[in-house]
Amino acid sequence: MPTQESTDERRPARSLDVFARARVTLDGLEHLIGGVGTATLALVALIGVITVMALCLVGIGLPLVPHALRAVRAVANRERARLSRWGPDVIIDPDPVPPGVRDAIRHPATSRELRWLLTHATLGLLLGVIGMTLPFSALRDLLFPLYMGLLPPGEMAGAAMGIWQVDGLPSGLGVSLLGVGWLALALAIVPGMARLQAWPGRRMLSADPGTDLALRVAQLTATRAGALDAHATELRRIERSLHDGTQNRIVAVTVMLGAARRAVQRDPATADALLERAQDAAEQALAELRAVVRSILPPVLADRSLADALTGLAAACPVPCEVDADVPGRCAASVEATAYFVVAEALTNIAKHSQAGHATVMVRRHDDRLQVRITDDGRGGAGEDGGSGLDGMRRRTEAHDGMFELTSPPGGPTTLNVSLPCGL
Known part of the structure; x- marks a missing residue:
């Protein structure tokens, strides 16, 4: 039998779970709204592709094919950018569409982008619209008792989706319960809807594994060259700092010590001044040497x-x-x-x-x-x-x-x- 202490411990954990679920739902809703934007563009591009295909049947649409595929590429690249911002992986844009009709159609990414275009313009747009409707429906029904008196009798009676008759405050509060149901439904399905909306793009707009590997190899090759250049530059900087600063200071100390040694017998005052200057130069050389050491790895x-x-x-x-x-x-x-x-x-x-x-x-x-x-x-x-x-x-x-x-x-x-x- 659970004790009072164990029950109290579960309550904060449940509250954290609710807040975490709410954050996930808000993220999902933001993804769905962004997906509606690209889905709308995809729908326009799909209509353009269908129009060009119809014109090809009468022999005047072939010159427009590369332009239509470039429009599809532009919309697909917007979806790639959106998925890269919200997902764990960066989806790299493919090579530009070739100018020729045959080359444009045979481009490796063309068929995948057309399949994505059809899916996102229909299913993606539908999921986005449904996902956007749920929070508005929840807000509308939750606030219904506050504005129900402003509605005409016919509209007030038809509230609650016709499930029950609204004729006063008690039944109006029932509409608020329906709003709670809309909110619970949004918490339950919006994150999954966002993942489902993004799934065709992640599957069809990603580059081939061989392309990713080749790009990664090229990136690592460039990184290795940059590391070697940075290492050589750092060595030159250290050498220049030691040569132009510390080494010159130490040479000056050596010269002044030699002059002081020669002057110590015949002119002690001059020797003392030279020794003081040599001490100052040695301290400056030590400070510059410490600065060089700190620039290599800050202690x-x-x-x-x-x-x-x-x-x-x-x-x-x-x-x-x-x-x-x-x-x-x-x-x-x-x-x-x-x-x-x-x-x-x-x-x-x-x-x-x-x-x-x-x-x-x-x-x-x-x-x-x-x-x-x-x-x-x-x-x-x-x-x-x-x-x-x-x-x-x-x-x-x-x-x-x-x-x-x-x-x-x-x-x-x-x-x-x-x-x-x-x-x-």
Whole structure:
């Protein structure tokens, strides 16, 4: 027999299940509404294809075939983009439709897109319309007692889908119960309807497995080349920093120590001044050497978390900067170092070039990827060819098989998105 404590423990769990189901239903409803948009376009494209086929029967529609198939491709690419935004996999657009009639018809993706067009323009549109109708029906019936007095007697009597006669407040409350039923039905079937609406697109608009594999091999080849270039660039930077900075300082220390040694007997005052200058040069060389070491792998990441390290960067930035970091656990050291350097370089660019009044750094971990977003309200217009270090940031990111995206329209704002595999 369950105790009072076990019953109390079940209640929060049930509430969480209800809220989770409501979120899933809202997501499903959003997917269905988006699917209605592409289904409407698919219906228009389907009518155009049927029209071109009819014109082909009388011999005047053949020149229009490539144009019709390009229209189908445009609608299919919109569905690919929609499914890529809402699904776990990115659906890659196929090659453009060839200009010739025979080549356009024989294109590998043409038959699959036409089958999808017919399915999505009918079943997809129907599912979307039904899914959109359910919440409106639930809202209409739940609020019925509030506006029932404004309805003419004939319309009020015909409420509740004709199941019972509405002639007063008690029967009007019964219509509200019907609204609860519509809401429960929406919670039960909307997520499944969204998956069913998306299923033909995921099945028919995806590329062949061989195409995905070839694209992945090409992407990894480019990533490997980028990693080697980034490694060579980093070695050149370290060598240049040591040669132009630390090495020159140490040479100067050696020269000044030799001069001080020669002057110590004949002119102690000059020797003391030379020793003081040599000490200052040695301290500067040590500081530059520490800076080079920190640029290879920041020691702050070994002692503190990535969120704490980024907070330190934001505190040192001349532009007011807010850090919103939620990264449970630790990522690979190289990934955290890359995220740290990207944020450091981005904040440096903001302070030097953007004329911004505020900046924000947001870091999140979703599944096996680390997402970093840096935004500022500056003048925008940032580009990778302006000597701002953005090209180096891209190479460093892509060397980890990551994604680098910069959006900086003239007038701002500037948004930098970096996605890195966590490496765990």
